[in-house]
Amino acid sequence: MDQTTETQKLTAKDFVTDQEVRWCPGCGDYSILKQVQSVMPELGLKREEIVFISGIGCSSRFPYYMETYGMHSIHGRATAVATGLKATRPDLSVWIITGDGDSLSIGGNHLIHLLRRNLDVNILLFNNEIYGLTKGQYSPTSRPGQVSKSSPMGVIDHPFNPLALCLGASGTFIARSMDRDPVHLRNILLRSHKHKGTSLVEIYQNCNVFNDGAFEIYTEKATRKNETLFLENAKPLIFGDNNNLGIRLDGFTPRVVNLSEVSANDLWIHDDRDLGKATLLVRFFEDPAKEGHLPRPFGVFYEEDRSCYEDLMEKQVRLAKTQKGEGDLDALIRGKNTWEIN
């Protein structure tokens, strides 16, 4: 570990560890790692103030590759470990690295409770719609009918809509990005860091060994423009090969409209502070095979300011101290009723 003095500004290199990265060649995790390492210096934090906590999975190997404090915990529990750390060390910048199995299958309960408690941490959910580390079983985000080691006849579980679930759990920052779009990913990472509260960033990540091409249509030239919708505040929802398509709300139902027929002013204007819009927006989740389906949104769906658990906790401690005075151990031990024997 080289002793960079924090006076000279840190660079991505300073966040690289001496451990060799052990993902399959071509794995989407590499590019995410690269973006995270390149964003770190921009946070204006010292390395020792940063902690990466993961569960178990290919993605959860991540902390070993970050020259910060880190814990590779147990499967599904990174969110809970991080809760204990952040509740007691609000001074630290805590990053949770988790996979779709780690966070949505075994770790589902801790995820939704972290979201409601809203501790100020960042969750990077690597969604590859498969269990990578255990060699290719389906996950709670795998598609119906998907053939995997554990579903030779196709998946019969209805998949989670991760962002709908997280918003339903009262998350205060809900976003989506992807491994193949470094610029977008870096921007989202920066915003998630800026958000005071639990930031949930779902990152589409390609597992080229067990689920190759799961997100192709969102990343490949041929299809991406028609299939993806990039969200920008105060901007209308416009997408398509030459930005020729838009989204309009008809009653309670969003519909794709052609800008040749509808003026941009009548379109849905994105506002990531509008819970109503967000609740509908996370439902843009249809099977791309479906006729007239909605495009898949990327960006920040929703952001809300809500007090953080660790702050309220500290507040009660401070309040207790002002009300009762700093605890006196002898007084506590002796209690209210005592008697002498002599």
Added chain:
Amino acid sequence: MDQTTETQKLTAKDFVTDQEVRWCPGCGDYSILKQVQSVMPELGLKREEIVFISGIGCSSRFPYYMETYGMHSIHGRATAVATGLKATRPDLSVWIITGDGDSLSIGGNHLIHLLRRNLDVNILLFNNEIYGLTKGQYSPTSRPGQVSKSSPMGVIDHPFNPLALCLGASGTFIARSMDRDPVHLRNILLRSHKHKGTSLVEIYQNCNVFNDGAFEIYTEKATRKNETLFLENAKPLIFGDNNNLGIRLDGFTPRVVNLSEVSANDLWIHDDRDLGKATLLVRFFEDPAKEGHLPRPFGVFYEEDRSCYEDLMEKQVRLAKTQKGEGDLDALIRGKNTWEIN
């Protein structure tokens, strides 16, 4: 256990067991038990076809009082036990009894996974916003600031919005009722039984010992009309002392309007098949103390037809049998490559 011959129609009495009911006098659980027992005969089922499965909690004592098959399992796992039972015994009518701690705290993960898999079972979630059996700690539905045995300075956890969570988890039947409205409760129970898929019924239940009056404003004469909104399909959202108030959507935001100013035709018309509406409707969850807050809806928020896990499972078994023929054990044991030694 008396041997009622199923020829003569069953009555509520036939569902009463020889065990004395052991809830505190005045507990809301009594009335729920009564309604469930009185609804059972109307399901046209034999007693032996019905199974009640619960976790742990005051509410989870329920199965001991139902003259059907039953299991009082372990804390938080009733949903998972029921999944295994229903997946292998689709012929049974399975009812899950759970509390707000049992289902939303320790049992949160199994609940959301059951909802997405959509097995055809009924979940009765007794929400008293407290841990009753363990004598009064706050629960994931307790109100911010609520003082309880474990929160002497007030709860700092942001509570779940249970129905928003369940809808976010892709539930196919989302409803709310209360212990103090027997007629409404019976109707909702009947509808939840009719629904093919996982039915989630949140029941506001008064714990008169540790959280008395939590739902008073929805049950007491003085306030209920202005604070509750009873949902009926194809009907406008109207409520208020003399049905003088309604709900209208302005942009993406629902607002309370006065019928003297707005015609009923411009009001939000309830449609429990409209996911867009349901996503907004479950957000009618504001603190009643808040100025101009929305009323609390009761009834069926959402219903969707989606294939059930157990049916898809059976289908794959049948398909496998037609494709490969009924399994031949000897052929399986011998496998593809064998050799003789003599």
Added chain:
Amino acid sequence: MAILTEEKKDSVVILFAGDSGDGIQLTGTQFTNTTALYGNDVSTFPNFPAEIRAPQGTLAGVSGFQLHFGGVEIDSPGDSSDVLVVMNAAALKASIHELKNGGTIIANSDGFDSKNLRLAKYPDGVNPITDGSLAGYHLITIDVTKMTRNALSGSGLGTKETDRSKNMFVLGLICWMYNRSLDPTIEFLQEQFKKRPELIEANVKVLHAGYNFGDTTETPMARYEVKAAQLPAGTYRSITGNQGTALGLIAAARKSNLDLFYATYPITPASDILHELSKHKNFGVKTFQAEDEIAAVTSAIGASFGGNIGVTASSGPGIALKTEAIGLAVMLELPLVIINVQRGGPSTGLPTKTEQADLLQALYGRNGECPVAVIAAATAHDAFETVYEACRIAIEHMTPVIFLSDGYIANGAEPWRFPTAANLPSITPRFAKNDLRAGEKFMPYGRDEKLVRKWAIPGTKGLEHRVGGLEKEDGTGNISYDPDNHEHMIKTRESKVARIADFVPEQKTDSGAPQGKLLVLGWGSTYGAIRTACRELRKEGVEVSHAHVRYLNPLPKNLGALIKSFDHVLIPEMNNGQLVKVLRDEFMVDCIPFNKIKGIPFTATELKEKIKSILK
């Protein structure tokens, strides 16, 4: 007045029994404090129904509080009671077998109406307090309800509230019987009902009414004199095991200059520790009610990683859920205290009853070779010292420590000659500092002579490192699949825990000679009963010794020698024989198991008989 006698007694056992609604626990606790304040040694055994409030008047609803107090040393709540106070028929039926022949029954006649008799399942027409069936006892029937209502007539209180103070009448009467002052109770009432003066007044009135009833009644009643005990001089308070545990944790945090993070999920009988701790946030205590036991233990691990003392507590079923994460803590080599307030098992079992059946789970209940330190409290006040010691070991040896208590210790009260903060042993965390020479790498798993690694917490510049649950190379802490390193690490983690034995006291005998015919070796809450049995037997001239094991892993270095210096070793346990397995394996000594698995403690009598049967 009509005082029957004015007997002197060394000690008395009173059993208060009534409906959960009758305020029995409060009555018992108040008289306990009163007589403790007077200078008696006391031991109590509260015994509640499993239901929150089982239907009034039913047997399932009976709540009991047994109090043993005296002028001599008291180590257990007593085997059977001298006085039985029953508020209704169910209480009598449920408790009469606990009363000594010739004992006194104080019965609230109002609780014996036809309804109550039916609920108590007495045959039609049978009423024990009128049909002479209690002839063998000294029966005193009083219509407590009527008395109470009379006392409060015109107080303007409704009957509901009036009747709620029935228990004060009983308390007043008992205070009269034993000549105890009403003042402690009056102070308590003033504190309790600060905001409702009318209730203070009412309760005090009834309290006096009860006392005066003793003075004025025509009913012949015995009045007893129970002298103050010759306890060691000092200042005392009364404490329960769960209180002791909570205070011990706060004290350990203070003395180690660490912040306490207490993460738990409510469960009987551990929840009261959470309730107590959450009242003391002014000590910087952070209590976290997690969504489940797994989040509780893992968040505690997160807090420990951050430099706090992470503590998690539960009872058997919840501990089972923590076992995977405890394994992680073993790999991380971080301090962690896991509290198990044991209850009747298996599975949900008997949640409100006591048992010692989680010892093997504590020792062996994890995957892989996964050693943790295990220590157990013997009494309510010992819970303070023992959990303090658990924290010391966790912090100074960087290891998870399982602290075992049980429902009996948790809820029972006893006098405690409490220590001063200054006199508590010191606890010294060893935080890693960045004293690396240029180019030198930090060794997160470098060890000292105790085999203990340093605690390098986030925020420390230059010590950035990663830890995790995969096997790691010693020193660097890097992931390692090297076969020899794995075996080395397994042995290292084992020795690290084994060496704790060098830093804890050797096993002493609690009473009796250090060698001889029979050693009664106990652990946990059997302490009081064993101590009483041995003391009484030695009085009878029987030669028997008692040793009580606090350190269950590692075992005290001299334990084997101690055991081998007796012809026989008897091991009473409230389980099916667990410590006995450990010792037979460890020392190849054929210890004699003596087991009671009934959800209730041993009585001294049971133990004395067993001991005699071995020695004759």
Added chain:
Amino acid sequence: MAILTEEKKDSVVILFAGDSGDGIQLTGTQFTNTTALYGNDVSTFPNFPAEIRAPQGTLAGVSGFQLHFGGVEIDSPGDSSDVLVVMNAAALKASIHELKNGGTIIANSDGFDSKNLRLAKYPDGVNPITDGSLAGYHLITIDVTKMTRNALSGSGLGTKETDRSKNMFVLGLICWMYNRSLDPTIEFLQEQFKKRPELIEANVKVLHAGYNFGDTTETPMARYEVKAAQLPAGTYRSITGNQGTALGLIAAARKSNLDLFYATYPITPASDILHELSKHKNFGVKTFQAEDEIAAVTSAIGASFGGNIGVTASSGPGIALKTEAIGLAVMLELPLVIINVQRGGPSTGLPTKTEQADLLQALYGRNGECPVAVIAAATAHDAFETVYEACRIAIEHMTPVIFLSDGYIANGAEPWRFPTAANLPSITPRFAKNDLRAGEKFMPYGRDEKLVRKWAIPGTKGLEHRVGGLEKEDGTGNISYDPDNHEHMIKTRESKVARIADFVPEQKTDSGAPQGKLLVLGWGSTYGAIRTACRELRKEGVEVSHAHVRYLNPLPKNLGALIKSFDHVLIPEMNNGQLVKVLRDEFMVDCIPFNKIKGIPFTATELKEKIKSILK
């Protein structure tokens, strides 16, 4: 051709090593099947890297497959290898120490270019296959890549696909060396690439190229003759432990006329059982991939309540999460099979390595007195019989049964003289029927002489009843807080499991005399190594016996007697000494532990030395 010699050999050990991408596992498996089909006895030990695909060419990425085959009885994959096939420098470096002095190395020279040498961390300029450092071995270097490409030039395949068939060249060459037919492999390829005939053609071409290379090359090469083994006559197949486990479950379901519900959450090394079972839905098998291990075990309990045979599987960390629910199953007294395919621990430990360190967890790792039956498989094919037996016990004794396997058994392959369905022992569930007389109440916890209750499943009219985790009254099953009933039920559940011993075979010695100087007592996957060591020692005239315990709870009734009829008992375990604890406690016999905790199996050599050291 340039045949060096035409040696005869009893048995040969080949170690294939290469990059995870090199198809090593497939090459090994194919040659195993080929030579097994030829009639050899075989034993294999696949050894993968922990990473999915560690970076190509690195030491971490080396994948190994060791095969021991011969004309004599083969019980283990062999201590060290005669032939080492290495596809690159890392493979050589990682495996050379496994090769016997004078052994043969077949090296793919193309895998020793500067890049590969650097990745394998050889010092700059050092190339082991050219610098003579391997003089002590018979080194054969072949540019397999070039050969393969030549063979496929003009096949129209891209280099990527071309290079993928490199392993076929090696396989062909090995087949030549041992005179084995290529047909089994060709059939396999035809099946494998049904949909891509061009790949069939290509691979077969390369396979032949490898074989012909042996015939034609000028390089001096030894060719060996390894006769078919004198195995008992019959029909054989090759099977791995996980396959055996899957088949055993299906067979048990069939023979008991129950439907199999297999609920699990993926985890190495247990996942392959799920993969295998999910292919056999036409047997009515329902596989359920749950959201976590807790849902897996509890859903299996739900299925058992419904009248299916509920089975759940995991490895150590996942088993830890199931321990609370196993307690529920103990209370419910329902059939349940819990499979633990053990791996290196503690915590996440060494997921891809083998270990036997979860025995104490299986026996004691639950809260309260919570007895379950525990049995362990000894070999791959024994996994079939043992898991079948686990199901029989679970169903006929209405109890949870823990079945222990491990990573070595799970992935290792061996020949199996498989049984016919007809010859499998019967399994008879006892379902409760409604034969109640009018007014008679159904007794859900009524018991037979085995203390087993009947299985009353939903849908059965008139038997409606409730079960749960609270203590229950015997017979009625109603909740009971009665102290005596609790103790009675604890003892009853204990005896119920203990009585299983009356329905299982007594412990026999696997080899050697039933009494004497030394008994080597093993359990689980140490079987092969112990058997080999004892056989060889007896050949050398050393008097030693071997017994292998399948039934770990309850222990066979005669085990104590057997142990006591030897002067010494040696207990080799791939843990820190667990069975030894159990036996010392149970029989007060000072058994000698012999432990290896390296994530790899014992070698026969290690065992022989230890045994000799005891006997001399």
